[in-house]
Amino acid sequence: MRAVLDTNVVVSALLFSGPIRRFHDLWTGGRLTPGEVVEIMENDLLPFCETVSASEARLPHPPRDPADAEFLRAALAGKADALVTGDKDLLVLSGRYRFPIERPADFLGRLARGSPGR
16 A cells, blocks of 8 residues: 655654554554655654655646645655545545545545555
8 A cells, every 4th residue: 555644644643642543553564655754753654654756747636735736746656545634725636636635534444444446
């Protein structure tokens, strides 16, 4: 499973317990590769990440917030199976890209059901 996790999802997975912690378990167990690299999380995150080179190409459906474009580019460049976010500016683009853009709870539910794609 290849997924791009937005920064808030990554930080929440590292700092909090409960369902969001499941993301930490997924990437440390080798079941999920986050595309977002957070340098200060070297020991908990970097060993389980893959770095992709996201191009500056124009996005067919740009986000309302230009800062969110990097998550879309990373998902495209990394051939992600999902972009996981709680960001409303990204969630409104769900269905416009070849990968689902979904909330953490929806992604985890889909993963639990064994459904890797849409």
